[in-house]
Amino acid sequence: MPFISSTFNYISFLRVIYIAIISIFTVLIPGCASKQIHSVKEKAINGSLSKPENKQSKKLGCTITIQPGDSFNRVFSQMVSGDLLCLANGKYSQIMRVPSNIMVRSLFDGKAEIDGSNLDAGWGALLIVDGSNSSVRGLKIHHASQFADTCNVKGRNNTLKSVSCSHGGHHKHKIPLKVTGEGHLIEDSWFYGEGRYVIQCFRGRDITFRRNVARWDSTVSGQKSEPNATFAIYNCSNITVENNISLDYGTPETPMKYGGDFYSPQHRKPWPEGNQNNWWLGNIVVNHSHNSLNNKALRLDPDIESKNNFVTDFYVKGADYGIVGNSRTSTLKIGTCTMINVKEAGFNNGRHPINCNGPADITHRYESRIKTGLPLFPWKNENLIKEDMCATGERQSLWCRSNLSLTDYILNPVD
Numbered sequence: 001m002p003f004i005s006s007t008f009n010y011i012s013f014l015r016v017i018y019i020a021i022i023s024i025f026t027v028l029i030p031g032c033a034s035k036q037i038h039s040v041k042e043k044a045i046n047g048s049l050s051k052p053e054n055k056q057s058k059k060l061g062c063t064i065t066i067q068p069g070d071s072f073n074r075v076f077s078q079m080v081s082g083d084l085l086c087l088a089n090g091k092y093s094q095i096m097r098v099p100s101n102i103m104v105r106s107l108f109d110g111k112a113e114i115d116g117s118n119l120d121a122g123w124g125a126l127l128i129v130d131g132s133n134s135s136v137r138g139l140k141i142h143h144a145s146q147f148a149d150t151c152n153v154k155g156r157n158n159t160l161k162s163v164s165c166s167h168g169g170h171h172k173h174k175i176p177l178k179v180t181g182e183g184h185l186i187e188d189s190w191f192y193g194e195g196r197y198v199i200q201c202f203r204g205r206d207i208t209f210r211r212n213v214a215r216w217d218s219t220v221s222g223q224k225s226e227p228n229a230t231f232a233i234y235n236c237s238n239i240t241v242e243n244n245i246s247l248d249y250g251t252p253e254t255p256m257k258y259g260g261d262f263y264s265p266q267h268r269k270p271w272p273e274g275n276q277n278n279w280w281l282g283n284i285v286v287n288h289s290h291n292s293l294n295n296k297a298l299r300l301d302p303d304i305e306s307k308n309n310f311v312t313d314f315y316v317k318g319a320d321y322g323i324v325g326n327s328r329t330s331t332l333k334i335g336t337c338t339m340i341n342v343k344e345a346g347f348n349n350g351r352h353p354i355n356c357n358g359p360a361d362i363t364h365r366y367e368s369r370i371k372t373g374l375p376l377f378p379w380k381n382e383n384l385i386k387e388d389m390c391a392t393g394e395r396q397s398l399w400c401r402s403n404l405s406l407t408d409y410i411l412n413p414v415d
Contacts, residue, residue: 053088056107062086065107072096087112087139095121100131100155106138109162110384114141121148125178127165130154140164140388150176150193157183162381164388167193172226175200182206190385192394194218197232197263203271204236211365211376213245213385213406216261217395219253227256228294229263233278235271242281242366243376245410246297248397249288260299261285261319264306275300276307280314281366282376286410287398288319295320296346300332307331313371314338315360322346323354336360362410382406 049057049065057065063083064075068090075085081101089111096114098104106112116126125148127141132155144150144167151165158181168175175195179186182205191198192215199214201207209231216230230246233239246261258265262283264275285297297316300306306325312335316322322339325332325348332348337356339345346354365374379385382405390400399409 049088053107057086060084060086060105060107062107068092076102091115093118095119095124095126095128097128098131098134098136101133103134104136104139106140109138109381110140110164110387112139114139115143116141116145116148116150117143120145121169123147125149125152127151128154129158129160132156132158135159135161136163137161138163142166144169144174146170147174149174149178151178153177153179153184153186154181156181159185159187160189161185161187162384163189164384165189165191166388168195170194170220172196172220178202179207180204184208185210187211188380190214190381190388192217192389194220196220196226196228197234198230200232200234201236201239202234204239206238207236208240208242208368209244210240210367211243211380213247213379213389215246215248215250215389215395215397217250217397227258227263227265228252229259229265229299230261232259232263232265233275234264235266235274237273237276237278239278240281240369241279241283242369243283243362245284245286245379245406246288247284247286247409248399249295250395250397251289252294256294258299259294260296260324261288262298264298264300264309266301266304266306274304274306275309278306278309279369280309280311281369282313282360282362282364282371283315284362284410285316285319287317296324297321297342298323298346300325309333310335312336313360313362313366315362317341320344323348338362377411378405378407379410 061084065086065088066075067088072094076099079102084103087106089108091113093115114126121144126144129136141150146169148169150168165176175197176191176193177199179201180203184207187210190213194217198216214230216228231244249261266275288295297319308331310333311323314337317340320343322342323346334354336358338360345356348354363376365372365376385406402409
């Protein structure tokens with residue numbers, strides 16, 4: 001059978017050539033190998049997902065979808081720039097450090113958790129985004145170890161969206177969210193817990209905080225004389241704080257004059273240029289306890305010059321003071337504001353009273369410092385926010401006890 005034999009040898013030769021070509025491409029073009037890993041990994045993991053999760057994974061275009069027990073680091077090592085890692089529902093007891101140019105999201109917002117209760121994150125954080133051009137969406141991160149932040153954003157041009165960060169470590173500088181670097185966007189998220197601050201921008205530039213909800217709950221044990229605030233813009237410049245809510249401020253163990261719902265502190269030797277050119281647009285304060293010396297809805301540092309701050313559409317209900325500047329903030333510009341149930345609208349340059357130039361508009365969204373025609377309410381993620389902030393074991397603040405949606409609580413707050 002010479003014809004059959006020669007044909008078989010020819011086919012075998014072609015198979016050898018094909019395998020050799022594939023091997024060369026795998027070596028010369030690493031992306032090919034990476035994508036092969038993706039397809040194998042995706043098929044193996046997606047096979048064990050529920051039908052709704054599998055459907056959602058395909059809808060979102062997830063490069064890889066993982067479940068609790070899968071290693072973040074191992075999966076990230078297989079990914080390339082522009083890939084999307086999706087997390088199925090459940091608790092993940094490990095630290096996540098997101099590489100540059102990688103997107104991470106929960107398949108369903110709020111249903112994938114990073115639980116730090118049994119982790120030691122050292123002096124780091126449970127979620128670290130310290131590269132550039134990365135994003136995290138829909139994760140719930142909570143209970144950092146003693147010396148760790150819950151969420152930490154560094155680097156350049158990173159985004160958190162619809163993320164919940166709560167309960168930083170039991171140390172005065174460890175908080176739910178710390179942001180440094182430049183160009184970041186923190187949007188449609190929520191933060192709460194104990195500590196010095198709930199959200200802190202520290203040594204940053206060109207960062208936007210948009211439509212976030214935060215609640216300062218309590219003083220860290222053993223840190224009675226610490227300043228405290230919900231949003232702290234600390235040694236940061238060209239920052240945009242638009243349409244954020246500080247609600248139901250807790251009661252510090254010791255009265256402290258430094259702090260407030262929105263607070264702009266800085267060092268005496270500021271880095272690099274200190275707090276300047278910051279925009280406070282359409283922000284809301286509701287229900288700040290009257291028995292605290294830092295009961296100020298917006299407080300600019302009382303000791304250091306803070307240049308070119310602009311405040312407008314500022315809505316305050318239930319605080320001692322609205323806006324408090326100092327003798328060095330002569331460039332503070334105030335537009336419209338509404339003050340309800342406050343002792344004093346505020347003062348600047350010594351004791352010169354603050355004057356609101358008309359009522360605040362909190363019905364429309366700001367986007368990149370421009371007021372749009374888009375409605376601010378109903379508040380995005382309000383059901384998830386209440387589910388987290390008012391869960392069993394959390395501080396049952398006035399909103400939690402009211403049985404109102406966040407929208408109704410803000411627009412028609414309980415006295």
